[in-house]
Amino acid sequence: MQQHRLCLVHAPAGSGKTTLLAQWHAALDAAGVNTVWYSSSETDRDPLGFADGLLQAVAASARRSGASIAPQEQTDTLTRLVTLMARCAALSPLALFVDDYHLAEAGDGGETIHSILAARIPQLTIILASRNRPSIPIGRLRVSGEILEVPVDDLFFDEVETQAFFEASSGLSLTAEQSRQMHSYTEGWPAGVRLASLVLGRLPGAFSVTPPTGSHRAFAEYFLEEVILGLPERVYRFLTRTSILDALNASLCDAVTGDTDGTEILSFLEEAQLFVVALPGSQRWHKYHHLFQEFLQARLYAESGNDLAELHSRAARWFIDNGSPMDAVRHAFLARRPDWAAEMIESYCLFDYLSHGRFEVFSRWMQQLPRDAQEERPLLLFLQVWRSINMRRFLQAEQTLRTITALASDRDSGISVIARETGLDIEGRLHLMRALIGAYGGDLAAGLDHIAALEGRTLDRLAFGQVDLDSIHSYLALQTGSLELAEKLTFRAKGIYDETAVHWGGLHSRSIAAMCYIARGLMRDADIIATDALQIARSHFGEHSYMVALPSVLLGLVAFDRGDFDKAEELWLRAMPAEANTDVSGLCERMLVATVGLARVYDATGRCDEATNLLVRASRRAYETEDFRLEFQLAIERADRCFRLGNPAEGLREWERLSLHLPEAQRRFPPSIWQVWEAYQVLKLRVLMERGQQEVALKSLVDVVERALREGRLLSAVQVHRLLATVSDVDLSVPAMQPHPELGRLTDIYLDITRIVDAPSTANRCRSISPDASGWGLTSREEEVLELMRWGLSNKEIGVRLAINLNTVKSHTRSLFHKLGVKSRTQAVLLAIEN
Incomplete structure (x- = not known):
């Protein structure tokens, strides 16, 4: 087996997978091979839990073998696991x-196995038993002959093997027809064949009428007469009561049964081979054969006097006491105590959820909780709000906030009572969540208003309390150019997140700090802290998650600044969500920086058609998801790019379209939002220069430089200063700028494309493919109508905006539909975005 790096055994339940692995384990152990056994469970449905479990199992094996393993400095679980296995x-x-x-792969645990395989550790073999074919990439292993696959057909009996098994196990000689029928009944399933042979050995002809299924009466009779009868009453009670457990150890069994003989009975069952399997490892866990467990559960449910709720409650208490709250919640639900499950989720699982991003688990729990159980737990409701915001479901978030407001207005409601008992500030949290909606939803003015309402107010230290206020406030402070405040708040939040092991918060704080460093032009500091954030993200979240994407886009900026376009492109492509994914979570920077950055890389490397297509697709996504901030800033970039590529006519058309949305942008983005308005001022300068009216715009850009220097935003100051130096030959009293060795290619982003690319021919190719949207023959008024359609305005609202009557709007609409060859608003808008 050691010549293979990976062995796969995939087959349905009852196919003998565990038996085969146990035999291999025993053989290798006897041959002196260092072996580690790990049985996955429901708690491994996330990558972190799986990696943690493997790390503990490997460490325990190393200690048993007496190996001297040096301490490891790595903080992330997966890196520590790979290092320990290599040693x-x-x-x-x-x-x-x-x-x-x-069970592990269902929660994306395949990333853990893939990472171990990718490390190519010599003398390591991984043996996986799964009910499904694993989805980890194994093509290269097949080509190199480094994988051994045992498919389901190799585990199941054929007709000849079925006949031979019956004769060897029970002395029964089946005819060819009987063998065919038995194989058809059992489909070669080893567990079914084994039980069928046992039953037929005792009751010949038992399956002559009906086939032997898992619920067949003959199986129940066999278990009852051949296994249960004759057992001591206390053993039978132990079997039925512990059948509610997926895995058993003595302490857990004692807690469930209320007795103290778990060790003794498990040893007896193992020695008697009564359908209980001891799982390899030092923790002495066991599990029942699933058919036997189903039989025991049926007996438990049928017999009166068994309090199933109490049994599950005992199991839940044991799991809480032994540090397994996820299992505890599951048994609380099975105990039909949703109020208790809600209490445990709020008390034990929130920080675990926040730390490791177990979003799907939480969603399943919320679906199981009745409405009244949810509405008594304020933190659960706020967690639902947070999750809705993160998935950009702002209306759903606002609806939950209104529910909280209504419930909290009643001082005797459950939510009000718990808030008083725990010191939870509901009013403050309502402002906090609405500030987060503003930050994520692109209504920065609203976000700042709610932050202002919390000025001088200290929230509690519970989840979503003061630390999250600091985090959200730091992001909005960054948007307004208050870098010192943003850094102070984000580092204070980072300390608390790290102390409480809330990993998503820690990496979010590091990312905001990196944004501040980039704005200051401190690229080396940004590189260090963003790299740290990316390591944390990869250790605790999926490779394609927002948590990995956010630091990746910032490191892409660092790489671009250094002129490493290949690295920047790799990082930004990794951060981009899949085209089919409409739920793009997180802050606007995740999409904005990656999209604009990739377009600039494509332009700088002569792939301007790719840049155009990328910006079109991203604008379409922004429109479809109603992400106004992303769409507005991409519209600025598209227009500015036209001028940089030497296509001022199309730039002016993009400017006219953009101007239609200026009132909404001014409502959402106060003048202090420098990332929006500085780029807008640069674009405005280009437009006025094209019209011969650049004096006012030049002065406004001098003001931009002065403000950026006052706020410590060196990168913006240098970018605009360099642009001014290229477009004006008059003395504008621009502040003197010293060379800044940490800044590189990012300072060129406002310059003409010929100043960025290495060869003039590349710039010429870019200019030759610049888009021209006038090919449809639309009039300027029809273009205005189409653009307002893009922003979701009704015909009546379009008429008010353009100062024309409703019938005129309809006439323009019919005309542009005819010219575009479409039949609906949606088709017209999507066609306009794509072209």
């Missing part, structure tokens, strides 16, 4: 057995 395998061949791997 163990360097001492002697290492075989890692993972049973029930499908």
Whole structure:
């Protein structure tokens, strides 16, 4: 087996996977191979839990073998796991057995196995048993002959093997027809064949009428008469009561049964081979054969006097006491105590959720909780708001906030009572969540208003309390150019997040700090802290998650500044969501920086058609998802790019379209939002220069430089200063700028494309493919109508905006539909975006 890096055994339940792995494990262990056994469970449905479990199993194996393992400095679980496995395998061949791997892969645990395989550790073999074919990439392993696959057909019996098994196990000689029928009944399923042979050995002809399924009466009779009868009453009670457990150990069994003989009975069951399997490892966990467990559960449910709710409650209490709150919540639900489940989620699982991003688990829990149980737990409601905001479902978030407001208005409601008992500031949190809606939803004016309402107010230290206020406030302070305040708040939040191991908060704070450093022109500091954030994200979140994307886009800026376009492109492509993904979570920077950055890389490397297509697709996504900030800033970039590429006519057309949305932008973005309005002022200068009216715009850009220097935003000051130096030959009293060795290619982003690319021919190719949207023959008024359609205005609202009557709007609409060859507003808008 050691010549293979990976062995796969994939087959349905009851196919003998665990038995086969146990036999391999015993054989390798006897041969002196260092073996590690890990049985996956429901708690491994996220990458972190799976990696943690593997790390503990490998460490325990290393200690048992007496290996001297040096302390590891890595903080992230996956890196520590890979390093420890490499050290163990360097001492002697290492075989890692993972049973029930499908449970781990269901939660994206495949990334953990993929990372271990990618490390190419010598003398390591991974053996996986799964009910499904694993989705990890194995093509290269197949080509190199480094994988051994045991498919389901190799585990199931054929007709000849079925006949031979019956004869060997029970002395029954089946005819060819009987063998065919039995194979058809059991489909070659080893567990079914084994039980069928046992039943037929005792009751010949038992399956002559109906086939042997898992619920067949003959199986129940076999278990009852051949297994249960004759057992001591206390053993039978133990079996039925512990059948509610997916895995068993003595302490857990004692907690569920209320007795103290768990160790003794488990040993007895193992020695008697009564359909209980001891799982390899030092923790002495067992599990029942699933058919036997189903039989025991049926007996438990049928017999009177069994309080199932109490049994599950005992299991839940044991899991809470032993640090497994996820299992505890599951048993609380099975105990039909949703109020208790809600209490445990709020008390034990919130920080775990926040730290590791177990979003899908939380969603399943919320679906199981009745409405009254949810509405008594204020933190659960605020968590739902946070999740809705993060998924850009702002109306849903606002609806939940209104529910909280209504419930809190009643001083005797459950939510009000709990808030008083815990010191939870509901009013402050309502402002906090609405500030977050403003930050994520692009209504920065509203976000700043709610932050102002919290001025001088200290929120509580519970989840979504003061630390999140500092985090959100720091982001909005960055948007307004208050870098010192943003840095102070984000580093204070970072300290609390790190102390409480809330990883998403810690990396978010690091990302905001990196944004501040980039604005200041401190690229080396930005590189260090964004790299730290990316390492945290990869250790605790999926590779394609927003948590990985955010630091990636910032590191892309650092790479672009250094002129490493390949690295920047790699990072930005990794951060871009899949085209089919409409739920793009997180801050606007995730999409904005990656999209604009990629377009500039494509332009700088002569792939201007790719840049054009990218900006069109991103603008379409922004329109479809109603992301006004992203769409407005992309519209500025598209127009500015036209001028940089030497296509002023199209730039002016883009400017006219953009101007239609200026009132909404002015409502959402106060003048202090420098990232929006500085780019807008640059574009305005280009437009006025094209019209011969640049004096006022030049003065406004001098003001931009002066303000940026006052606020410590060196990068903006240098970018605009360099632009002014290229477009004006008069003395504008621009502040003197000293060379800044940390700044590189980012200072060129406002310059003509010929100043960025290496070869003039590249710029000429870019100019030759610049888009021209006038090919449809639309009049200027029809273009205005179409643009207002893009922004969702009704015919009546379009008439008010353009000062024309409703019938005129309809006439223009019919005309442009005819010219575009479409039949609806949606078709017209999407066609306009694409072209």
